[in-house]
Amino acid sequence: MLLFWILWGIDAVISLVLLYFFFVGLADGSVSSYNMGLWSLIVIGIGAIMLGSLWLKSHQYLYLADIVLAILAVPGLLYGLFLLMILITKPRWN
Incomplete structure (x- = not known):
């Protein structure tokens, strides 16, 4: 049960970040009719998860619910660890 709420919290943070970029894109025009279909699929997919x-x-399908949440949480955590590594090690990119 605890794993479910941890994964759900991670997914909620990822969802909020995605929605932030979506609404900022709507405001500045970078989300337009050209790519609205892709954005719609992404937002619907996040909501479905x-x-x-x-x-x-x-x-009472807790194990299956954990697997569904892990679809979004695992890549999000890996990306977060990557960003943390970049901030800590300060690599040279040249």
């Missing part, structure tokens, strides 16, 4: 995991948990 978040709501689908809650539905699975409420129907």
Whole structure:
């Protein structure tokens, strides 16, 4: 049960970051009719992961709900660790 809420919290943070970039893109015009289809699929997919995991948990499929949440949480954590490594080690890119 604790793993579910940890993964759900990580996914919630990732979702908030994605929605922030979506709304900022709408405001400055970088999200336009040209790429609105891609953005719509991404936002719907994130919503499906978040709501689908809650539905699975409420129907006592906790293991399956953890797997669904891990689809988004694992790449998000790996990217966060990559950024942390870049900040700590300050590599030279030339």
